[in-house]
Amino acid sequence: MKRIIICVVLLGMLGYAVFSFITDGENEARNQEEQQEFGLEVGKVAPDFELQTMKGEFVQLSDYRDEIVMLNFWATWCVPCQREMPDLEKLYQNTDIKILAVNLIETETKYDDILNFAEDNSLTFPILLDNGEQATDLYHILSVPTTYLIDEKGVIQYRAFGQIDYDTMLKEYKKVKGSS
Incomplete structure (x- = not known):
């Protein structure tokens, strides 16, 4: 027993x-x-936000977990942004990247400027409107364009202050794609 x-x-x-x-x-x-640490530096988790698209839908950055995202802050009056947008569209068309173009609407003269710019440049990726500067403040945007490349886990892998060209976008995208 x-x-x-x-x-x-x-x-x-x-x-x-x-x-x-x-x-x-x-x-x-x-x-x-x-x-996981949130922050704006490479290696930190990108801060989440919710904004409305030009089509009236609400999206959050966290909706895009499990996907590679290029987060771009821009304005229609910004000449480097104007030059960069065709390259963003080309990247969007040639890869499976998700692009979120956050327009600093508070700096625009009128809403129609954004609409006309998107139509004139045949932009097909989502354009988010930063009413109230929620994302602008969260990301401490001081100049445009400012771009963040975020991996599938929401971690910032690359950031650029100023215009970047298609080759740089593609190179950085492939680095992130290759490491996942």
């Missing part, structure tokens, strides 16, 4: 140790995810 009790106790202890090992691993992974 003693042997049976000892075996039951030992099996119980072994079962608890296995259970504890498994749940500790799951908890550690969950804690690491929760402790």
Whole structure:
């Protein structure tokens, strides 16, 4: 009878140790995810925001987890932005990247300027309107264009202050695509 009790106790202890090992691993992974640092530097999780598209839909940056995103802050009056937009459209057409072009609407003369610019340049990616400068403030945008390349986990992998060309966009996209 003693042997049976000892075996039951030992099996119980072994079962608890296995259970504890498994749940500790799951908890550690969950804690690491929760402790990811948010920030604007490469290697940090991009801060989330919700903005309205020109079509009236609301989107959040976090809606695009599991996809590579190029987040671009721009304005119609910005000459480097004007030069950069055709390259963004070309990248959007030639890859599976998601582009979110955040227009600094508070700096525009009128809404129609954005609409006309998008039509004149045949832009097909989503244009988000930063009413109230929510994303502009969150990302500390001081000049446009400003661009962030964000991986599938929401982590910033590249950022640029100023105009970037198609070759640079494609090169940085391929780096992120190749590492995932």
